[in-house]
Amino acid sequence: MSDKPQAPPTAYPASELEPQNQEGGKGLDSKMTPSANWTQLEYWDDEGKAPYLKEYEGRGLLKDKAVIITGGDSGIGRAVAVLMAREGADVTFVYLPEEEEDAQWTKAAIEKAGRQAQPLALDVTKEENCKKIIDAHMSKFGKLSVLVNNAAMQEMCEDISNIDLAVTEKTFRTNILAMFAMAKYAVPHMKRGSSILNSSSVAAYMSNPTLLDYASTKGSIVTFTRGLAQQLAPKGIRVNSVAPGIIWTPLQPATKGNPSEAMSALGVAQAPLQRPGMPVEVATAYVHLASPLGSYCTGETIHVTGGLEMQG
Numbered sequence: 001m002s003d004k005p006q007a008p009p010t011a012y013p014a015s016e017l018e019p020q021n022q023e024g025g026k027g028l029d030s031k032m033t034p035s036a037n038w039t040q041l042e043y044w045d046d047e048g049k050a051p052y053l054k055e056y057e058g059r060g061l062l063k064d065k066a067v068i069i070t071g072g073d074s075g076i077g078r079a080v081a082v083l084m085a086r087e088g089a090d091v092t093f094v095y096l097p098e099e100e101e102d103a104q105w106t107k108a109a110i111e112k113a114g115r116q117a118q119p120l121a122l123d124v125t126k127e128e129n130c131k132k133i134i135d136a137h138m139s140k141f142g143k144l145s146v147l148v149n150n151a152a153m154q155e156m157c158e159d160i161s162n163i164d165l166a167v168t169e170k171t172f173r174t175n176i177l178a179m180f181a182m183a184k185y186a187v188p189h190m191k192r193g194s195s196i197l198n199s200s201s202v203a204a205y206m207s208n209p210t211l212l213d214y215a216s217t218k219g220s221i222v223t224f225t226r227g228l229a230q231q232l233a234p235k236g237i238r239v240n241s242v243a244p245g246i247i248w249t250p251l252q253p254a255t256k257g258n259p260s261e262a263m264s265a266l267g268v269a270q271a272p273l274q275r276p277g278m279p280v281e282v283a284t285a286y287v288h289l290a291s292p293l294g295s296y297c298t299g300e301t302i303h304v305t306g307g308l309e310m311q312g
């Protein structure tokens with residue numbers, strides 16, 4: 001008998017998760033084993049015995065809108081890109097150049113949904129690149145309906161006495177300062193009815209002793225979201241955030257110091273729902289907040305954690 005915790009029945013991969021390590025790389029969805037799920041929702045038969053998957057079908061919630069997603073090549077950002085395309089939006093998405101392979105997959109999935117994709121390999125830690133992203137998006141699509149600030153990095157450090165402040169600074173530049181820069185150049189183009197979505201984390205609320213800098217940026221993102229929401233409410237621009245729990249994305253195996261074995265039980269031993277979330281399950285919250293379904297939400301954070309925070 002293996003000591004590995006077993007997940008309850010689910011149509012998503014959970015008990016099948018394999019040890020893996022992408023440490024030192026930026027993290028690629030193409031290397032995840034098993035593959036994550038970006039587009040299929042889990043349904044159950046009436047007996048509660050047979051879970052099955054069905055493709056997400058759009059219903060025009062974002063018809064003819066134009067969105068920008070940072071970190072849109074893989075993981076949660078990829079799922080948001082494809083679901084928003086299925087809801088009728090054209091998508092500019094941003095990623096690091098070393099993730100071109102994932103970006104091409106996402107571009108093809110957006111186009112398969114019948115919408116246009118504009119992939120941009122640009123580093124959001126540079127303010128001039130954030131301006132370039134907005135300018136490139138406006139020249140291609142002529143409007144900006146939704147900005148999804150989702151790009152992030154994390155590197156583990158177990159002891160504050162050993163913390164590398166250059167890494168801490170990079171983490172803040174990537175995760176939160178880039179949100180300021182993206183919003184700075186985006187808002188002048190946004191009209192009443194448009195919205196901004198920021199990716200926070202369960203770490204904003206529970207923190208994380210080995211990811212102090214990352215968790216601190218995620219807490220800042222909640223505060224940034226609430227303040228910007230108040231600033232932009234008079235213009236009719238809503239600002240919200242999503243706080244994911246433990247999700248099956250390349251950020252996990254790419255995290256420095258994350259033992260590869262930990263991947264094989266990721267989320268199963270930690271979350272009350274006893275499995276990691278799939279990117280698609282988080283992306284639905286972004287669709288809700290960006291679309292008319294979320295018209296009375298601003299300054300909010302939707303928590304998608306499999307119940308994790310109840311233990312915090």
Ligand SMILES: NC(=O)c1ccc[n+]([C@@H]2O[C@H](COP(=O)([O-])OP(=O)(O)OC[C@H]3O[C@@H](n4cnc5c(N)ncnc54)[C@H](O)[C@@H]3O)[C@@H](O)[C@H]2O)c1
Nearest residue numbers: 071074075076095096123124151152199201246247249251
């Ligand atoms: N996976 C989880 O368990 C989890 C949990 C809580 C929150 N989140 C948040 O979800 C968001 C998406 O992460 P993910 O888990 O889908 O991982 P991911 O690795 O698939 O996505 C991270 C993305 O950020 C991009 N990125 C990183 N640095 C960048 C830079 N300097 N310039 C441009 N792009 C850059 C990468 O290209 C990548 O696409 C992040 O904000 C992350 O903090 C993830």
